[in-house]
Amino acid sequence: MTERIVVVGAAVLIDGRLLAARRSAPVELAGRWELPGGKVEPGESPEQALVRELREELGVEAEPVERVPGEFPLKAPYVLHVWTARLLPGSPEPAALQDHDELRRLSPDEVWDVDWLDQDVAAVVKVARGAWGSGTPVG
Numbered sequence: 642m643t644e645r646i647v648v649v650g651a652a653v654l655i656d657g658r659l660l661a662a663r664r665s666a667p668v669e670l671a672g673r674w675e676l677p678g679g680k681v682e683p684g685e686s687p688e689q690a691l692v693r694e695l696r697e698e699l700g701v702e703a704e705p706v707e708r709v710p711g712e713f714p715l716k717a718p719y720v721l722h723v724w725t726a727r728l729l730p731g732s733p734e735p736a737a738l739q740d741h742d743e744l745r746r747l748s749p750d751e752v753w754d755v756d757w758l759d760q761d762v763a764a765v766v767k768v769a770r771g772a773w774g775s776g777t778p779v780g
C-alpha cells in the first residue's frame with residue numbers, strides 16, 4: 642500500500658482577503674503561488690502542523706478555523722488538506738521568512754490574478770466559495 646502524506650495548507654483570511662504565498666523553491670514550483678503550510682510530521686495533528694508551519698514560514702501566530710471539505714491530490718504520496726485560519730490578536734504581520742519570496746492579500750476580485758500551482762486551483766475555488774460565495778476562475 643502506498644504511503645500517503647498529508648500537506649496542510651492554510652487559507653488565512655485577513656480583513657476579508659486571502660493570503661497567498663509565492664514559492665521560492667524547489668525550482669519546479671518556484672514562482673507559483675500556494676497556500677502557506679507544509680507536511681504534517683509524525684506525531685503531530687494537522688492543526689498543530691498548520692500552526693507550526695505558519696509560525697516558521699510567515700512568523701505569525703494563527704489558529705485554524707475550519708477544514709475546507711475535500712482532499713486535493715498533489716504529487717504522490719502527498720495530498721493537500723486545507724483549513725481556513727485567522728491570525729491571533731497581537732500576531733506579527735505575515736512576512737516571507739521561509740520557502741516564499743512574496744506574499745499577497747487577495748480580494749475576491751484579485752484571487753485569480755496570481756499563478757496558483759495547478760494542484761491548488763480546486764482548493765482555492767472552494768476557499769473562495771466559502772469565504773466570499775464565489776470562486777469560478779475567470780480570465
Ligand SMILES: Nc1nc2c([nH]c(=O)n2[C@H]2C[C@H](O)[C@@H](COP(=O)(O)OP(=O)(O)OP(=O)(O)O)O2)c(=O)[nH]1
Pocket residue numbers: 648649650670675676677678679680681694715716719721740758760761
Ligand atoms: N505548503 C503547501 N505545499 C503545497 C501546496 N501545493 C502543493 O503542491 N504543495 C506541495 C509542495 C511540496 O512538494 C509539498 C509541501 O512541501 P513544503 O516544502 O511546503 O513542506 P515542508 O515545509 O514540510 O517541507 P520540508 O520540511 O520537507 O522542507 O506540497 C500548497 O498549497 N501549500
